[in-house]
Amino acid sequence: MPELELSPILEAALDAFYEHGYHGASVRDVSNRVGLTIPSLYYHHQSKQGLLFAVLERSIGSIIDRVELAAEDGVTPTVRLSHVVEAIVLSMTILPRASALDASEARYLEGDYRSRYTESQKRIEQILAGIVDDGNTACEFSVDDVPETVRAILGMTQTIPRWYDRQGRFTPSETAERYANLVLRLVGAQPN
Numbered sequence: 001m002p003e004l005e006l007s008p009i010l011e012a013a014l015d016a017f018y019e020h021g022y023h024g025a026s027v028r029d030v031s032n033r034v035g036l037t038i039p040s041l042y043y044h045h046q047s048k049q050g051l052l053f054a055v056l057e058r059s060i061g062s063i064i065d066r067v068e069l070a071a072e073d074g075v076t077p078t079v080r081l082s083h084v085v086e087a088i089v090l091s092m093t094i095l096p097r098a099s100a101l102d103a104s105e106a107r108y109l110e111g112d113y114r115s116r117y118t119e120s121q122k123r124i125e126q127i128l129a130g131i132v133d134d135g136n137t138a139c140e141f142s143v144d145d146v147p148e149t150v151r152a153i154l155g156m157t158q159t160i161p162r163w164y165d166r167q168g169r170f171t172p173s174e175t176a177e178r179y180a181n182l183v184l185r186l187v188g189a190q191p192n
Contacts, residue, residue, distance in 0.1 A: 022108040059099065089176035093160060
């Protein structure tokens with residue numbers, strides 16, 4: 001899985017937001033990191049909100065692309081759910097800075113930025129809900145409350161960037177497989 005492709009401005013914004021949080025980072029800090037004047041930075045991104053949204057949009061867009069591909073990869077709901085969870089966890093472990101912003105700083109988006117970001121999040125929820133519904137229909141899963149189960153899956157995967165250490169006990173792939181097995185047990189399926 002390649003690193004997230006960001007322009008130098010967005011890479012500087014990601015660094016600043018990751019290090020200091022949305023409220024602690026300043027446009028001046030971002031402009032200094034990339035070697036631009038503040039007006040030049042505003043030429044590319046109209047505001048600090050615009051910078052945050054651009055970073056988050058690329059991050060969640062990357063996750064959606066991976067999730068959509070994973071959702072098509074498998075003939076049974078069990079395999080598809082496993083692949084989707086693995087795709088999400090790999091994103092969280094391989095792109096931890098951007099994933100951490102998705103989990104913590106997206107709450108500061110306002111107006112149209114918030115609406116657009118929320119729509120992107122809903123796409124991932126819809127994919128997961130569709131697979132869980134399919135698993136219930138195929139009698140592979142035993143889920144009473146699909147929306148709550150999907151929220152639980154997303155909630156547990158969104159915390160990964162807070163604790164995951166690439167030098168730790170498990171590789172990104174091993175972590176992804178472990179989480180896929182946890183989710184399969186959660187929905188009442190047999191782990192791979």
